[in-house]
Amino acid sequence: MTTWPPQYDDTYLPANDQEYWFPEQETETPEARTERVLEKIRGQMGWAYNRSPFYKRLWDAVGISPAGIQTMDDFHRVPIITKDDLRQDLIDNPPYGSNICDDWSAIERIHGSSGTTGIPTVLAISRGDWQRIGNAHARVMWAAGIRPTDMVFMASPFSLYMGSWGALVGAERIRARCFPFGAGSPGQTKMAVRWIQATNPTVFYGTPSFALYLAETAREQGVDPKSFGFRVLFFSGEPGASIPATREKLHSTFGASIIDMGSTGEMSPWMTNGGCSHSPGMHLWQDIVFTELVDPITKQVVPYGAEGVPIYTHLERSSQPLIRFWSGDISRWTDDPCPCGRTYPRLPMGIYGRVDDMVTVRGENVYPSAVENVIRGMPELTGEFRLIVSRERIMDELTILAEFAEEYVGAGDASRNGIKASLEGKLAATLGIRARVDLKGPGELERTQFKAKRVIDERELRS
Ligand SMILES: [Zn+2]
DSSP states (O other): OOOOSOOOOOTOOTTTTOOOOOOOHHOHHHHHHHHHHHHHHHHHHHHHHHHHHHHHHHTTTTTTGGGOOSSSSHTTTOOOOOOHHHHHHHHHHHTTOOOOOOOGGEEEEEEEEEEESSOOEEEEEEHHHHHHHHHHHHHHHHHHHOOOOOOEEEOSSSOOOOOHHHHHHHHHTTTTTEEEEOOOOOOOHHHHHHHHHHHOEEEEEEEEEHHHHHHHHHHHHOOGGGGGGSEEEEOOOGOOOOOOOOHHHHHHHHHHHHEEEEEEETTTOOEEEEEEETOOOOOOOOOTTTEEEOOOOOOOOOOTTTTTEEEEEESSSSSSSSSSSSEEEEOOOBOOOOTTTTOEEETTOOEEEEEEGOOTTTTTTEEEHHHHHHHHHOEEEEEEEEEEEEEETTEEEEEEEEEEGGTTTTTHHHHHHHHHHHHHHHHHHSSOOOOEEEOOOOTOOOOSSSSSEEEHHHHHHHH
């Protein structure tokens, strides 16, 4: 590669029976890939440094220059940027921030992402970026098994949800037929059943929970979801497609190949964590968006096999590039070979947690989502819960507050003790550590309208 941003030939298509979109790049050695990625990093950083006041300020302050990035160790020293940095830049430079590197005339579309807190993020994406997004997604979707002969039913919102737009241009670039159906309007799920029956799409895109809801709606109308005839279902927006129980449920419900995809809102529509049809989890398409997994505390890159926070770097984004962006998610990565032959590292369990929500108890990482799975799986409980971490002498203690369900209000101690023992047993098996259970009556734990704070770490309060 000699030019940045890279140029793609929009007329190129592999043969249908070919496994790879770009055979050489997808199967190259780690050393060759590192060289390819470093060259793209220098191109991307040089573009950003010359055109974005945001990066010029940030890197000048620590004496980093794009030309000085010769090795991965050099790159690991580039400052990490966070959501808060972007938010502050938007406040200081409304409404787009100081990171639009393209000329205004090159911008094709304005998109927004609606955060639940803070101010909205505005995306201004150039024509060139859309062309590269289409080519990137086509490559990733090809690995998912999608071909020009397919028709893709897109049951995701075409508004502020960016995943839909990336998947649409990717499917178009593959030359598949696209049905941008959308989701979320009243009655639309029932309509989806009829439209799928009428048009026979072969591929489904949406969230795992919506796919399961669609299946339920179909069955209520006497339609077996298998009769839809989907060959591939690919997902983003939720971790479910890499969670074994959900993945199996999706597979048995639709009788199709289940593929997880995604990244994080700020990086989208570059959805470059993407699974192949040969194994669960997702590949990291390192030559499109470069991903490092770092220790949540030291911010140093962790070895393969370890757990860490994905830090993402665009390599082909001319409009608003993010360089070493802290996702705040938690995942585990591996470089174990994949049967597909791609040499990209993988997130075998997808993205399964948020670093803000994790607590470490006696050396074990505990996620509220794991506790939630156990609690929500027991009909004897209301589903509301809290995690309390305390320290007694030198030992951490984990206490779970839960509520027994309404029908046990009049029941005796024996039946409540039975529920408590059953919950303790299930928590120990899931978390790998013993947790105490404090069982409350229904409605005793406070409910909140917004995101509930479910973790109370009393160790922090004392120190
Ligand atoms: Zn693979």
